[in-house]
Amino acid sequence: MQLLEAVHDVDGLERLRFHFAASDRISRGSASRALTRRCRSFAEHVHLPLQSGSDRILKAMHRTYTAEKYLRLVDQLRAARDGYCLTTDVIVGFPGETETITKKHALWWSRCRFDNAFVFRYSPRT
Numbered sequence: 001m002q003l004l005e006a007v008h009d010v011d012g013l014e015r016l017r018f019h020f021a022a023s024d025r026i027s028r029g030s031a032s033r034a035l036t037r038r039c040r041s042f043a044e045h046v047h048l049p050l051q052s053g054s055d056r057i058l059k060a061m062h063r064t065y066t067a068e069k070y071l072r073l074v075d076q077l078r079a080a081r082d083g084y085c086l087t088t089d090v091i092v093g094f095p096g097e098t099e100t101i102t103k104k105h106a107l108w109w110s111r112c113r114f115d116n117a118f119v120f121r122y123s124p125r126t
Contacts (some may be wrong), residue, residue, distance in 0.1 A: 046077055049089040050117075051116045053108035057094050067096055067108060085115045093122040 007013065048070075052058050055066050067072075077084055090109065092102055109117070 005043070013045050041075075044081065044083050045085040045087070047087045048073065048088075050078070050087065050096065053105035054097070055126070057097055057101070060096060061091075061094065071111060086112065087116040087118070088112070088114050088118045090117055091122050092119060095122070097122075 050070060051061055051063060053067050058066065074086065077086065086108075088107075092105075
């Protein structure tokens with residue numbers, strides 16, 4: 001919160017964008033909501049990487065959030081400020097993910113009403 005306030009006060013700064021790692025720290029609390037509403041430099045865009053809509057796959061990816069926690073965060077962000085543009089990253093084909101799981105994820109993703117999604121095929125790394 002203090003960092004956002006300090007950055008907002010930088011002269012000449014016209015736009016700030018949020019890129020979260022599925023943390024609800026920015027969106028929770030009335031002070032955070034008030035800050036994002038009154039600071040005109042905050043772009044009405046939040047990039048919130050999802051990665052997967054399956055708790056099993058998220059756990060295998062070593063993510064610390066669940067699909068439901070992510071959905072609650074989306075709801076909090078939308079409640080914090082009208083008109084947020086919400087984008088995300090999704091990985092498909094993670095080891096152990098089946099076509100059936102991917103289809104279920106697609107239905108789950110639709111609940112988030114993303115404005116744009118960057119969908120990537122899983123690629124192993126060394």
